[in-house]
Amino acid sequence: MIVCPNCNHQNPDGAVQCEACYTPLPATMSCPNCGTTVQADASFCGQCGNDLRTAASQQSAAIASPSLASDTSSSIPSLLPLDPLVPPDPLVAPPLPLPNSSPPAMTEPVQAAPAELPPPSAISAAEPSSYEVASSTPAVSNAGGYVSTTQLQQQTARLLHLQTSASLELPQSLTVVHIGKPNERIPPDIDVSGFPDSEIVSRIHADIRVEGDAYYIEDVGSSNGTYINNVPLPMGNRHRLRPGDRISLGKGDKVTFLFQLS
Incomplete structure (x- = not known):
């Protein structure tokens, strides 16, 4: 119990x-x-x-x-006999060449040296020159002509005033060109105050925006509107200008410009 x-x-x-x-x-x-x-x-x-x-x-x-005795006997494994050591092969140094012995023959073919180019004076004037390098300035050839060089020219945009035939170049350093008359808020980059009938043009009338090689015009809230090829341009809408487009500031086609690229 x-x-x-x-x-x-x-x-x-x-x-x-x-x-x-x-x-x-x-x-x-x-x-x-x-x-x-x-x-x-x-x-x-x-x-x-x-x-x-x-x-x-x-x-x-x-x-x-x-x-304990069984654990001790079982924990020690029996060792295998080691393999006998094999002595390494002796190092044999290559024989030294004799002092008067000739050098060994070359097995690889010797490449011929490149042929030297003839001096420019030896080139015939009748043959086209292949040593001329294109530069930013035109080079005169031996034949008396000019070596053609490819140069990128930056296009210039202008506004031609049709009433007076005055040409106004758009500033190339600006991405937004303001058109209007002098004011205290946004001074105009294209001032039309000196043209006839400029009283119909607002002080802040229109902007021309430059994006790469494209030019866009938009009305920024003028009183008498902006017309492109005699079609009214709604405020806030943009129109991509192309050479020959007719831009009228205000009604009546009194202040008119022609867009040009050169």
């Missing part, structure tokens, strides 16, 4: 917890002297008085010794 340490209830042998209070019961063992069931942590047997501490230490030592 196993006595519960909490409520002293006697439980049958082999019970894990108390039947009355469900307290875990201590582990049991048999006395090696009389075979009575006693607790595993007891120091003496309650039946015969045998010293359980000495028996437990002897039993644990007997159990541990063979396992």
